[in-house]
Amino acid sequence: MNSAPVPLPKRILVIKLRHHGDMLLTTPVINTLKQNWPQAEVDVLLYHETREMLSANPAIARLMTIDRQWKKQGAAVHLKHEWQLMQQLRARQYDVVINLADQWRSALATRWTGARIRLGFDFPKRRGALWRFCHTQLVPVTGHGKLHTVEQNLSLLEPLGNLQTSSQVTMSYNASDWEHVEGLLGQQAVPNDFIVVQPTSRWFFKCWTEAKMAATISALQASGYTLVLTSGPDKREQEMVANILAQCPEERVISLAGQLTLRQLAALIDHARLFIGVDSVPMHMAAALSTPCVALFGPSKLTFWRPWQVQGKVIWAGDYGTLPDPDDIDTKTDERYLDLIPVEVVINATKELLS
Structure with missing residues (x-):
């Protein structure tokens, strides 16, 4: 060349x-x-x-x-x-x-x-x-x-030619984006060391089951942490978040599902103590913003789409069972391939990063 x-x-x-x-x-x-x-x-x-x-x-x-x-x-x-x-x-x-x-x-x-x-x-x-x-x-x-x-x-x-290469992924937002989010958090008296949880993806086959996500959130609530749940505006995603919340204690958890723009979500993640999420855009945003991250991944192609330069843990479902070839998956399936991941693995990874 x-x-x-x-x-x-x-x-x-x-x-x-x-x-x-x-x-x-x-x-x-x-x-x-x-x-x-x-x-x-x-x-x-x-x-x-x-x-x-x-x-x-x-x-x-x-x-x-x-x-x-x-x-x-x-x-x-x-x-x-x-x-x-x-x-x-x-x-x-x-x-x-x-x-x-x-x-x-x-x-x-x-x-x-x-x-x-x-x-x-x-x-x-x-x-x-x-x-x-x-x-x-x-x-x-x-x-x-x-x-x-x-x-x-x-x-x-x-x-x-021989360029100096920057491999840094950049997610940018404006001061007004954070001001809006800060106001929402203030209304619900959310402390500064909150955890962001994004349990949804536009493709549900990339999601964990609501029961397992609720169990993880409940364990963190019991340890005294406050969690902020987010999702896209899609009705199905918001229903998933509501289902998760219904299985959790009411204290120290709030939902901003469907309420934030992508830049506002970036501002929220940037100010969080930790991000927990599935293979989705917010996962990549958390990695770009250097927010400590527990990423639940699968069955996408890990080599291509793992969170780039992530600070934290990538938990791949393929380590706990057999995943189908990503090219063979029906994207409309109701199968939850991440269900292979045990709850205790995610809880332990989260507490390790919080310690």
Whole structure:
């Protein structure tokens, strides 16, 4: 692969069109670009619903968003939005585009910018003349099977030369985010050494059973700790939290389930003494914020998605039984694969970190 020093870029575009956690794990790429070219403006093209993961990040100049609701507004309106976005991208006159995505629309946007350096991955499913035409250089993905997603992302920067690499994941929020959360905690007289528990994920097959989570929370309540439960706004997630609370004593536990934005949740986690959670976006946020963490993990691909540089314990369900291949799982299943993890293992890990 050819690697040579790159002329000082004025503007750089990073493209990633995936879920919230994926966006958080792009921040080492953004940090590396800013560390090596602090004068450059770094923009990000992402899905509109994931923008809050990066909206307070001081290293980013602009967020360009694709709203997946456009297509519900009719073909003419949809095309108008897409054309306006393409014009905005072209007007920025990027020098470098880092296309971390694997969709055709990301490749076409990369080509449309006209940037003199356009990097993408040589995905096996995208090998062909059009994908090559959209990029000036493709980076092999051989070996990615043994790399964390952060490491995979950073590998796309190799053609830019011998850069100083930052592998730090960054979750940013504003002072107003914490002020809002602090007010909610004050209303319920929550002490400063609270524990955050995120028992839910958008995919329930990544969750522990309510009974086991309730048993863990009850044990910590009995030891005098105060716990704050959180979840996404989804009705099923909030019902799960209510079910857990119904099995716990009423003292020293409150619920903020469905009440916080992602940035407010980040502020809450950042001020917590400990985070306990399943494989979900908040787990990655806790690791990024260096909050001590007990992460219940499985059956996702541990190599790719374990909490990066986590301070704490990752408890993998595969150590306590047989898990299915992640690629074979029906994501709509009611199976709780984390149920393999014993309650006492989680309680002991939590108390060890609190000691």
